[in-house]
Amino acid sequence: MELYNTTIDGKSPLFTYTPFRAAGVEGALGAWTLANPDLVRGTSYTTNHTGANVGLQWTGTSIWLYGSTRARSNYQIIRSWSDKVIYGNGTNGTDGVLFSESDLNYGSYTVALSVIEGSVTVSRATITVGMGVPGTALQSQNQSAAAGGGQVNPYFRTSANSSWAPFILEGSQSVLRTTGFGDRITFTVQSSVGFAIYGTTAFESGAYNISVVPPPDNLPSIVQYNASTAFEVLDALKFLATGLNETMDYTCCASVELSDQCKFDVKREAV
Structure with missing residues (x-):
């Protein structure tokens, strides 16, 4: 690689x-x-x-x-x-x-x-x-979670009856945000050697799970992180996967795992 x-x-x-x-x-x-x-x-x-x-x-x-x-x-x-x-x-x-x-x-x-x-x-x-075969150059691509007009980017699939909704941050930055326990958001990465998830951290944020199917080499099938901070940080790195096989499709799911008082959002996914 x-x-x-x-x-x-x-x-x-x-x-x-x-x-x-x-x-x-x-x-x-x-x-x-x-x-x-x-x-x-x-x-x-x-x-x-x-x-x-x-x-x-x-x-x-x-x-x-x-x-x-x-x-x-x-x-x-x-x-x-x-x-x-x-x-x-x-x-x-x-x-x-x-x-x-x-x-x-x-x-x-x-x-x-x-x-x-x-x-x-x-x-x-x-x-x-x-990431990738030696000698090759990376080409990056961003997928914003919130599309124009306050809509959910269809690249991202939200769980049924969930509370995901577009939310405007300072500087007109848009995220998808939920406060629903168990709410999930899913997307599929294709022809890629890595990807990252960005969003915000804040006092009301809490634990969230990330699962990738199939699991990348050397990465557990489910990983839990804690986005709780005493202040809000914009565009924080929430997950990173590298070393992917670009001939395979990977499905990533992020879910809220703390309580219905937890706030979780996704700003974008980058590959």
């Missing part, structure tokens, strides 16, 4: 934070909070909580985890592909590489950072993924 680098923002639901994520200084002693709550788009999650963790599962060959720590901060890195724990030290508050590893065998991996002491901020991760 041809290898490409792609970056995942630290506010994406693809990152798993424990304990919970909170707003501003609220719960700062026991949570990941915003480093700058007044600048949502340009800020990252930070914590002073000993034992706090952040994890990321990805499929590929390499990863670079970026962020910053204070001079006396310490953390450890746990890797699914090795029993050896790696320890990291302070970076004096400057954004840089907290951990990196490359040239792994192509596969599905999980990396987690655990705070030992001090302040740790996580800004993003860059991963190396495989």
Whole structure:
């Protein structure tokens, strides 16, 4: 496969934070909070909580985890592909590489950072993924979930009697949104080597499941993420699948799995 680098923002639901994520200084002693709550788009999650963790599962060959720590901060890195724990030290508050590893065998991996002491901020991760035959160039295509005139793009199929409806965000951005427990939205990817789902995250958002049939190599048949954040983030990456066989069709289904108080939306699907 041809290898490409792609970056995942630290506010994406693809990152798993424990304990919970909170707003501003609220719960700062026991949570990941915003480093700058007044600048949502340009800020990252930070914590002073000993034992706090952040994890990321990805499929590929390499990863670079970026962020910053204070001079006396310490953390450890746990890797699914090795029993050896790696320890990291302070970076004096400057954004840089907290951990990196490359040239792994192509596969599905999980990396987690655990705070030992001090302040740790996580800004993003860059991963190396495989898409397409070596030597070929990618051609991208976007499918907006909400079509013109407030209609559902027929590319997306919503479950019967569901609450999916177009919704206008700031800047005239359109999404399909639902608050119905169990509501599903489905689309089929054809002649593609990868795809991604984008939408928003917000306080009212919650758990959602993503299933792909047939499952791509090294990816579980059903994956659950949490889109709950203490603030609204537009155009957040909600799912990423790479390494697809372009001769096959893949059917993806996203479903709301928390409660009827959960808000979930889809802005677009990109291939």
